[in-house]
Amino acid sequence: MPGSLPDRRSVLRAALFGVGAVGLGACTANPYRSGPSGGGATTGAVPTQATGxxxxxxxxxxxxxxxxxxxxxxxxxxxxxxxxxxxxxxxxxxxxxxxxxxxxxxxxxxxxxxxxxxxxxxxxxxxxxxxxxxxxxxxxxxxxxxxxxxxxxxxxxxxxxxxxxxxxxxxxxxxxxxxxxxxxxxxLLASYRGHADRIRQRHAATLERVRVVVLRAWDTERITAYGPDSAIGAIYADAGVRFVPTVQGEAARAAGGEVDDAKANVSRYLQGADIVMLASDYAGGLDAFTGAASRPRTP
Incomplete structure (x- = not known):
């Protein structure tokens, strides 16, 4: 659908702005996945002062x-x-x-x-x-x-x-x-919901007909495909974005919406995708999916 390309780009820009608007309280050095910053995992309550x-x-x-x-x-x-x-x-x-x-x-x-x-x-x-x-x-x-x-x-x-x-x-x-x-x-939530609603209304026709997949590569051998049940996908879904079938269903939900697979199998996640999003940081730094290590530019 060559004639619809500008409209798709508008949807992409609007959706990404919606993500930034809420700040994604879970962002880490990688905005799509959490991970340890060093040492063992820490869970549960921590002893604190007696007052408060x-x-x-x-x-x-x-x-x-x-x-x-x-x-x-x-x-x-x-x-x-x-x-x-x-x-x-x-x-x-x-x-x-x-x-x-x-x-x-x-x-x-x-x-x-x-x-x-x-x-x-x-x-x-x-x-x-x-x-x-x-x-x-x-x-x-x-x-x-x-x-x-x-x-x-x-x-x-x-x-x-x-x-x-x-x-x-x-x-x-x-x-x-x-x-x-x-x-x-x-x-904060009212602003988020209002922005999501505006995206849905403004781009309803395009959102109805396009399907999206978000991909991230953690090394040169494996990828993660994100669906509507992932942290990032849930925000897109709130804005009316629809995902390819391979990142939906019981198996994807059980995995938290993040489907991990071998990079050699990437074609199965591209099937039916009108828009492919490659996860990046805000400086445009990409990852192993592109064949190059991420080197964020100085803001």
Whole structure:
């Protein structure tokens, strides 16, 4: 359908803008998949100070300040939802700006970096303490010993983005808002839903007839195809985007909407696709799917 190409590009741009508008509270160095930042996995509640209020978050109970005024975040997956709801971030671990929406980068540049922020120079509890936080958010995958040591003096909340917590970004951002005592969530969700509705209405005719697949390669041998039950796919689906059959159905749902396969089988995910999206960062850095390693450009 050559004549419909400009319209398809409009749909693509609109859908991607919708993703950026909500910030995808689960973003990490890779905006499509969470992963450990080092050390063993950390799960469950962390011992905290005896004062404050108790909150439930992602199946764990935490005691947090009545209203935190100095927040330190460790890992992109914890920084994003805190920024989404206007949390008082005084420091964060080193973040690749290419993974941040352009509209958010000026604010992130102004946030002090915990420790030296260099590869091979791990963050210590003393680095965190330098910023005198009254609350710390740590992304899943933060080294367990660091979480434990920091948690002796400051409440630490773990932000999980794997398994059952991968897809439900709204609950994740909502939980962070409750922990911080923020009232920003209703406005954030209203903006997101309004934008999704506008995309549906404006591009209804095109959305009805095109089918989409989102692909990502983690190495030169394997790919992941994302469907409507994945974290990213759910946002596209809210905007009316329809996916190819190979990323839908019971098997895809059981896998959280992310179908992993050999790169040699990529053709099965291209069948029936009118639009193929290759996952990238906000600087246009691609991945092993293109045959080149990702090297984000300086924003």
């Amino acid at each position: 209020r108790e909150v439930e978050f992602q199946g764990a109970t935490y005691r947090v300040p009545p209203r935190a005024t100095r927040v330190v975040t460790l890992g992109d997956a914890s920084l994003q939802p805190v920024l989404d709801v206007g949390g008082p971030v005084v420091a964060t671990s080193s973040i690749a700006l290419a993974t941040m929406p352009p509209s958010r980068r000026p604010a992130v540049r102004e946030i002090p970096v915990v420790g030296r922020g260099r590869e091979g120079d791990p963050i210590t509890a003393a680095d965190v303490a330098e910023h005198t936080p009254d609350l710390v958010f740590a992304a899943e995958g933060t080294p367990r010993d660091l979480v434990t040591e920091v948690g002796r003096d400051v409440p630490v909340v773990l932000v999980r983005t794997s398994g059952e917590f991968r897809r439900d970004w709204q609950s994740r951002v909502g939980g962070v808002a409750e922990i911080l005592g923020s009232d920003a969530l209703p406005g």
